[in-house]
Amino acid sequence: MSETQSSATQSAAPKPARATKLGVKLIGVRKSFGSKTVLDGVNLDVAPNTSMVVLGGSGSGKSVMLKCILGLIEPDEGVIEIGGQDVLKMRPRDRAALMDRMGMLFQNGALFDSLPVWENVCFKLLAQKRITRRAARDKAAEVLAQVGLAASVGDLSPAELSGGMQKRVALARAVAAEPEIVFFDEPTTGLDPIMGAVIDGLIVDCVHQLGATAISITHDMISARRIGQQAAMIHKGRIIWTGDAATLGETGNAMVDQFAHGEREGPITMELRR
Amino acid sequence: MFAAFLAALGRPVIGACRSAGNLGLFALEAISHILRPPFYGRQLMRHFIEVAYFSLPVVALTALFTGMVLALQSYTGFARFNAQSAVANVVILSVTRELGPVLAGLMVAGRIGASMAAELGTMRVTDQIDALTTLSTNPMKYLVAPRVLAATLAMPLLVLVADVLGAMGGFLIGTIKLGFVPASYLKTTWDVLETEDVVSGLVKAAVFGFIIALMGCYSGYRSKGGAQGVGLATTSAVVMASILILALDYVVTEAFFAQ
Structure with missing residues (x-):
């Protein structure tokens, strides 16, 4: 783009469906x-x-x-x-x-090596028990599509991805929990x-x-x-x-x-x- | 001059006290997370299998050969006093009380302690631990608690296997090479063995498992810098766990067998 x-x-x-009222002041x-x-x-x-x-x-x-x-x-x-x-x-x-x-995209992605991509993407939703593991796979595919990645990427491990793909997965993880x-x-x-x-x-x-x-x-x-x-x-x-x-x-x-x-x-x- | 000398003397002492305090707080925090929900059963199972199942070959071989060497050495040593008949007693008591837990502990410290320190150290320097926090997950609860609990539960099982194989090593050498009658060797072994011998070994194993995982997690969790920091964390985890295993071996032995 x-x-x-x-x-x-x-x-x-x-216009987005919602607009947050959270601002940040230091x-x-x-x-x-x-x-x-x-x-x-x-x-x-x-x-x-x-x-x-x-x-x-x-x-x-x-x-x-x-x-x-x-x-x-x-x-x-x-x-x-x-x-x-x-x-x-x-x-x-x-x-x-x-x-x-809040969500965060780290400089180097900081994806969890021990987990497949789909579990990385839905980590927060799973941690908060907002979603079942089965539903998390579908949700991950949906969010991966938003960042231009195929659903099949979800089954790969982070080490198998290029730098650009890792960044997209990290972005997907940052926004998955909305x-x-x-x-x-x-x-x-x-x-x-x-x-x-x-x-x-x-x-x-x-x-x-x-x-x-x-x-x-x-x-x-x-x-x-x-x-x-x-x-x-x-x-x-x-x-x-x-x-x-x-x-x-x-x-x-x-x-x-x-x-x-x-x-x-x-x-x-x-x-x-x- | 004198003040400078005192300062030079006191600095490492204060540093050691600070490290011990930090380690103690880390251990208490780990225990509190083990006891309080949420519990990460999947993580616990993964680390339990890693410690118990994948360490089995190395622990089994160590125990088997230790039992064999012990039978041979004690036979040649006791022959000087015409006390060869005590070989079965020495093998079973040494293996269950000391050599099983200590050698298994040292082997697992090298294998699992190093692996935990390297994994957590890499996670620390690549921001994965910070990422966990931003993903609504307490890193101590998710990373440290399951590892410490898994190692504490798995080590007694490993030592139980080590006890059996160590005794079997002694039995094989005793009957095949040294000419003991199998039934007699087994009877002596069974007669001399008391519940306390096995239990003390299993308690030691649980303590060693806790220490191995604690040192691995502590060193990895607090590592700094890049590859060099992870390397230092790994070395520190193995060295400290090994020293603590030997020191705590004495403490537990004293608690069980002091007159």
Whole structure:
């Protein structure tokens, strides 16, 4: 799917059956590992039903921020609100219930090697006992079709798939339980440009069909423009800019524009050693 | 100068205490997940078969040859004191009380402990453990609890087989090579064997199974970095499990047989 096609899908597609009311808000989130500060007071507001792309260089804190939102890492300070509730102050059971409404596509897919593809895709539905094993096979075939894979792929093991197919299966797994917030960690990393465009198109379609809020982190500018409505840039653990994803490269912010154009000279300098 | 010396001395001690504390907390969490639902029966069965069935050949061969060597060595040793008739006693007591559980434990530590550490370590460094959390599944409950329970249940069965085959190894050498009368050898074996001998071995086996799986899961679960981290986790799992097996062997023996 080309960039134009993908954007067209985003605007011309029918309205989703539902629209989530869950947004994400980070206020002053800090996280350090030993003496190294990774998040230095991150403030970010992602409105419900918005696709937000967070840009940033390697080591800027993007992944740590995502893991803090998902509850995989506890921040040292700050507030993380999902649907208006401070998740850091919630009881574990309530937090787990909220996390059930989220999906995540990991950078390398993170598919379970010991399970066939169909079980990977329906893992969450099976874990929550929302579906029988027999029904899960049918559901997996349905979701695999959504990401352009044949039902027969369901019987393969993840090791038998190419990188692009693994990414599609991981996307299928992320959306199979129909989450209200979906996170994408470097969705096109390691893929050729065509497969990257295909994955971007699928992400746009899936998020639209789900009526979900999406947060993607990437340093692929083409992908960012395709999948994002809003964009933010994180640098040295702080959000330094937020705005319309379509304006990336012409934001007027010297750091963002340097990053968007991939220019060597500019306010962002590569620190070879910290 | 003196403060620096004390600091250098104290750092590894504090590190060791921290590691022991982390391991203890990990063990308690694993036990709590074993006891509380939801239970993953499919996972439990998979790991039980992995430990009990696929470890059977290596444990069986180890036990058989150990029994054979034990009969031969004790015969030649006891011949110096004209005590050859004690061979059957020594073989059955050594195998059931010590050699069966300890050797089976060491073999399973090498096979299963390493495999668990490598599998969980790879899952950790490829984000599969984080993925479980995002898929509404507690990794401790799904990955660790079934492995620990499976190894704890499977090891006594393996040791029971090891006991039988170890005794059979001694019997074969005793009757074929050393000239014992089969019926007499079997009668001596049966007469000397007490329930406590077998039970103590099976209790040891359960303890060793728990330790092997715990160390495999702990090392793998906490591994960091890439392939090197997984390699270190695997080595650490086998070494620590082997040391703990020998140490706990003494503790359980003391508990059962101390006068």
